[in-house]
Amino acid sequence: MSQILDSYRGLQLGNRWDRAPKWFRTVALLLVVAFAFYLPFLNILPFAYIRTDLNPTGSDWASVLFLIVVYMIAAVGLNVVIGFAGLLDLGYVGFYALGAYSVALFGSPSSPVVQALQSRFDLSEEWAVPFVMCIPIAIAMSLTAGVILGAPTLRLRGDYLAIVTLGFGEIIRITARNLDNVTGGAAGITQVPVPPGPEIDGRSFFNTIDAERWYWLALVILILIVWLASRLEHSRVGRAWLAIREDEDAAAVMGVAGFKFKLWAFAIGASVGGLAGLLFGSKQQYVEPNAFMLNLSFLFVAMVVIGGSGNIVGVLVGAFLLTYLPERFRELQEWRPFAFGLALVLVMVLRPQGLVPSRRRAAEIEDRRHEAEEAAADA
Amino acid sequence: MPEHEIVGAEELKDTSDHDKIAIETSGAVGEVLLEVDHVTLRFGGVVALNDVNFDIRRGEILGLIGPNGAGKTTCFNAMTGVYTPTEGTIRFKDQEIAGTKPHRINHLGIARTFQNIRLFPEMSALENVMVGCDARHKTSVLGVLFRAYRVRPSEGELPKSGIRRSFAKVFGISRHTLEERAGRRRSMELLRFVGIADRAHEVARNLPYGYQRRLEIARALATEPELICLDEPAAGFNPAEKEDLMGLIRRIRDLGHTVLVIEHDMKLVLGVTDRIVVLEFGQKIAEGTPEEVARNPKVIAAYLGEPDDAA
Numbered sequence: 031m032s033q034i035l036d037s038y039r040g041l042q043l044g045n046r047w048d049r050a051p052k053w054f055r056t057v058a059l060l061l062v063v064a065f066a067f068y069l070p071f072l073n074i075l076p077f078a079y080i081r082t083d084l085n086p087t088g089s090d091w092a093s094v095l096f097l098i099v100v101y102m103i104a105a106v107g108l109n110v111v112i113g114f115a116g117l118l119d120l121g122y123v124g125f126y127a128l129g130a131y132s133v134a135l136f137g138s139p140s141s142p143v144v145q146a147l148q149s150r151f152d153l154s155e156e157w158a159v160p161f162v163m164c165i166p167i168a169i170a171m172s173l174t175a176g177v178i179l180g181a182p183t184l185r186l187r188g189d190y191l192a193i194v195t196l197g198f199g200e201i202i203r204i205t206a207r208n209l210d211n212v213t214g215g216a217a218g219i220t221q222v223p224v225p226p227g228p229e230i231d232g233r234s235f236f237n238t239i240d241a242e243r244w245y246w247l248a249l250v251i252l253i254l255i256v257w258l259a260s261r262l263e264h265s266r267v268g269r270a271w272l273a274i275r276e277d278e279d280a281a282a283v284m285g286v287a288g289f290k291f292k293l294w295a296f297a298i299g300a301s302v303g304g305l306a307g308l309l310f311g312s313k314q315q316y317v318e319p320n321a322f323m324l325n326l327s328f329l330f331v332a333m334v335v336i337g338g339s340g341n342i343v344g345v346l347v348g349a350f351l352l353t354y355l356p357e358r359f360r361e362l363q364e365w366r367p368f369a370f371g372l373a374l375v376l377v378m379v380l381r382p383q384g385l386v387p388s389r390r391r392a393a394e395i396e397d398r399r400h401e402a403e404e405a406a407a408d409a
Numbered sequence: 410m411p412e413h414e415i416v417g418a419e420e421l422k423d424t425s426d427h428d429k430i431a432i433e434t435s436g437a438v439g440e441v442l443l444e445v446d447h448v449t450l451r452f453g454g455v456v457a458l459n460d461v462n463f464d465i466r467r468g469e470i471l472g473l474i475g476p477n478g479a480g481k482t483t484c485f486n487a488m489t490g491v492y493t494p495t496e497g498t499i500r501f502k503d504q505e506i507a508g509t510k511p512h513r514i515n516h517l518g519i520a521r522t523f524q525n526i527r528l529f530p531e532m533s534a535l536e537n538v539m540v541g542c543d544a545r546h547k548t549s550v551l552g553v554l555f556r557a558y559r560v561r562p563s564e565g566e567l568p569k570s571g572i573r574r575s576f577a578k579v580f581g582i583s584r585h586t587l588e589e590r591a592g593r594r595r596s597m598e599l600l601r602f603v604g605i606a607d608r609a610h611e612v613a614r615n616l617p618y619g620y621q622r623r624l625e626i627a628r629a630l631a632t633e634p635e636l637i638c639l640d641e642p643a644a645g646f647n648p649a650e651k652e653d654l655m656g657l658i659r660r661i662r663d664l665g666h667t668v669l670v671i672e673h674d675m676k677l678v679l680g681v682t683d684r685i686v687v688l689e690f691g692q693k694i695a696e697g698t699p700e701e702v703a704r705n706p707k708v709i710a711a712y713l714g715e716p717d718d719a720a
Binding site: 258261267269270272273276277279282284286288294390393397 | 489528532588
């Protein structure tokens with residue numbers, strides 16, 4: 031195993047990529063994006079073997095692709111919190127759930143909130159907030175939740191933050207489950223709106239059958255989010271986060287407003303999580319509390335950590351693997367938790383910095399190891 | 410302590426353009442810039458600073474000396490917001506700063522270095538300095554994300570090639586881009602100023618000890634402080650390097666900064682400072698020009714112990 035890793039390292043893909051001429055990088059990137067858009071129709075052997083619907087019991091390929099991209103969006107958002115700002119957020123599913131519930135609560139004609147609005151303002155029974163308006167609502171809701179959760183807790187350091195956020199994820203789900211007259215309780219909300227679009231073959235553009243359209247929509251949003259996140263990384267904001275991660279007190283003395291930047295990281299992560307949740311809820315057209323269990327939070331964290339915290343490409347790889355592999359090998363379903371645990375342990379042992387690590391993160395982990403060894407030697 | 414490589418003095422020459430890094434000051438040389446007013450600081454029963462009282466005047470190099478444990482660094486920490494004084498106040502430009510958050514104090518115009526070097530170890534030297542420059546930049550997080558704040562660029566700032574050039578002419582250039590460029594240029598200039606530009610792109614942790622010390626100074630200068638506090642900048646230096654450092658401190662003053670320096674090395678302090686404040690056991694025991702302080706019997710006693718025949 032370690033020989034495989036060594037030979038992989040010998041390829042020095044990261045360095046080669048950095049040194050490649052700009053036109054090459056642009057063309058390669060465009061090809062990857064084009065291929066990603068083509069993926070739902072992938073039918074050329076041997077590549078078609080990556081499809082998940084080769085046997086009749088398999089999951090719909092385009093739906094799987096959609097889910098992968100939604101989780102990628104969530105992972106890129108969580109990477110801002112964990113990878114860039116270095117804050118361990120174990121309740122990310124809370125923001126994801128808030129995004130899904132916002133679009134359901136305000137956009138579905140059957141949600142208690144919309145019904146209350148209908149009777150209050152004498153509106154027709156079909157009236158609901160249009161989908162396009164639900165997007166800013168969902169982002170605003172999750173962003174506000176992020177700020178409300180972050181404002182008191184980001185003054186805590188280290189493990190305390192993880193515990194508080196862990197609680198937050200559960201609070202959102204349990205609240206959604208128990209507030210029957212607002213969220214529909216355990217029964218959930220149906221008729222969640224879909225994005226507008228021209229009708230084709232008597233069906234609306236975004237429907238439950240043609241999943242590839244959802245996939246393309248999510249892919250466009252993912253590209254946008256990745257672009258914005260990399261803007262943040264290579265700017266004063268990214269530097270401030272890095273400085274806070276390395277030495278918070280020294281950063282403060284150098285004029286970095288630590289709390290402000292941490293809160294921003296939290297708010298940005300939260301709104302991206304909300305956006306991912308919105309896509310998920312809208313595609314399902316049905317939202318219920320059990321879709322937002324705590325293990326989804328851990329899955330998101332695992333995507334970031336296994337892929338390579340702090341590196342956007344790494345996080346995308348992590349999200350892809352952790353979503354795709356369980357779907358591809360559905361027939362081994364009962365082995366899933368075992369394989370998942372084994373994979374986590376293997377990655378932590380062989381490659382603690384993640385599969386596609388951020389160079390800096392890798393160096394930081396190496397430093398910590400040396401410090402721990404020195405401390406052990408002293409003791 | 411990191412391994413100590415001896416760096417030849419000729420390598421550390423200042424090759425910078427001083428006009429590009431000099432700061433604008435808001436007052437006249439000689440007026441009081443910072444006032445430490447009867448500051449007492451207690452940690453439980455320990456009195457770290459006891460009724461300490463001195464001021465720093467604009468444009469001077471003030472030395473703060475004293476034996477180990479005299480409260481020099483504590484005094485620094487009180488001035489830069491790390492500790493809040495138990496009693497007394499600290500005023501900077503007639504503004505009360507005791508109890509203000511460290512990053513706010515930095516924005517007001519005080520920067521410092523650390524006795525035990527505290528760089529951002531995995532950032533390159535240049536990036537370390539750029540973090541300092543960011544303290545003066547105005548782009549917000551949303552400004553970085555959406556770059557909606559556009560500035561009409563001057564001829565020199567326009568890109569050379571066709572499409573980008575016309576784009577910048579029509580839509581302007583985002584303030585973020587301009588600040589980023591300016592920060593990079595200024596940081597590079599500062600690295601030249603302290604004489605370590607040859608290793609600008611190396612990760613801070615890999616720099617030799619002398620470079621790290623200088624990098625700390627460059628990073629502090631990047632925040633454009635009116636008052637820069639150097640905490641034992643010569644610790645671990647050999648005589649040649651100390652000589653170099655004295656020159657650097659004077660050049661820092663010439664850029665328009667006021668300098669407060671804590672130092673053990675009497676030769677360096679006496680050679681470079683305009684005025685000296687001496688602390689012992691948390692109390693000020695002397696203040697004056699280097700000559701006065703060097704002759705002061707209390708100072709001599711504090712540094713060399715009481716002479717036998719005085720008893």
